[in-house]
């Protein structure tokens with residue numbers, strides 16, 4: 001290794017350890033304004049990204065109870081959401097993926113917002129959300145504001161699912177309150193017992209080692225006439241790799257950039273006004289998966 005590349009290597013290592021140390025000692029605040037650094041387990045592996053906190057489609061107002069917020073899409077659609085304002089311990093970083101406990105990512109916000117604009121499509125349908133993180137916001141909105149018959153909210157991370165259970169109870173969507181929501185840990189690749197009409201996933205496509213399992217789980221969980229609604233940024237080649245895997249198992253897909261005027265307008269505004277906004281890593285495209293045309 002030459003002196004220059006050695007220096008570069010050291011510098012990169014130093015920066016990574018700095019980020020790691022900050023992650024271990026600081027409380028990552030999910031409600032911080034756009035542009036603050038966060039540490040993620042994203043493809044770059046512990047490289048900081050400048051994050052767009054949200055697309056401003058859903059207003060987030062703090063409640064008196066610490067960690068609780070009201071998420072409001074317009075005046076009509078409100079939900080109490082608990083943030084996992086967690087301090088990342090070494091165990092957390094070494095354990096199951098924690099990206100869903102950092103914040104509600106824009107792909108989830110966008111999926112929730114899009115679903116609210118298509119409420120009629122859930123009439124009489126069963127819905128499964130995969131990798132819903134600490135909120136499963138899209139699935140929750142569907143449970144509360146549509147005539148879906150069943151909504152199953154899942155993630156592979158136990159802390160996320162525990163938090164979602166608390167949110168479900170606080171919004172009185174659980175079975176005890178005649179609700180139609182189930183909540184469970186589901187790791188992609190594990191057997192899924194039931195079949196669903198609609199399978200959701202937001203920002204779940206960039207995990208190289210889990211992509212094939214994710215695709216297979218969607219295939220296994222989806223009815224033959226079912227549909228997958230997936231939102232995620234393109235993020236380099238990660239979306240294309242997902243689509244390739246999806247095609248390999250037999251899925252047909254449609255990818256759309258401009259699928260909702262409000263979301264597209266927000267993208268245009270960010271593109272114009274925010275100097276670190278990068279469509280490739282920040283803008284969630286919409287993918288529809290079906291088993292037949």
Ligand SMILES: C[S@@+](CC[C@H](N)C(=O)[O-])C[C@H]1O[C@@H](n2cnc3c(N)ncnc32)[C@H](O)[C@@H]1O
Nearest residue numbers: 099100104105108131132133156157187188202
């Ligand atoms: C970037 S987060 C997105 C969370 C949420 N959908 C959002 O957008 O706010 C990715 C989620 O995928 C989950 N995940 C990653 N690998 C998984 C796997 N193999 N099985 C199940 N869930 C997984 C993580 O726990 C995390 O919650």
